[in-house]
Amino acid sequence: MSVIVTDTGFGQDDWNASFTPLAEAPANDMAAIDLASDTDPDALPRVLNAQIVRIDFPSFADGRGFTLARRLRDLGFTGRLRARGHVVSDQYAMARRSGFDEVEISDDLAARQPEGEWQFRANWTAHNYQARLRA
Secondary structure, eight states, X not given: OEEEEETTEEEOOOOOSOOEEGGGOOTTOOXXXXXXXXXOGGGGGGGTXXXXXXXXXXXXXXXXXXXXXXXXXXXXXXXXXXXXXXXXXXXXXXXXXXXXXXXXXXXXXXXXXXXXXXXXXXXXXTTOHHHHHHO
């Protein structure tokens, strides 16, 4: 099972349809797409009409998913954007600033990093050093 992390804390997954890897998705069915962390950024316009895109994080040290999320948002993607895999609570603010709406973590990770650790970082807009520099 997995846990969905949002600014309000831990929750259950409310998405009931299955995800399709981008390489296997027919052009006319882009409802729920899985993107690997090594997805070619030139392929991103293909998923702009998807309802939800889930980007894989194979390791907490692999930040390519953050770049893909930011590119998708910059291209105009307005659907749900979910990080999935090895994202740790310390990365939650970065995930939200990159454009993710939510993070999907394993039950094991949720046990090691309880909800309070994630909620501590939920006020991600208040601790944005870039905004302070612009002021």
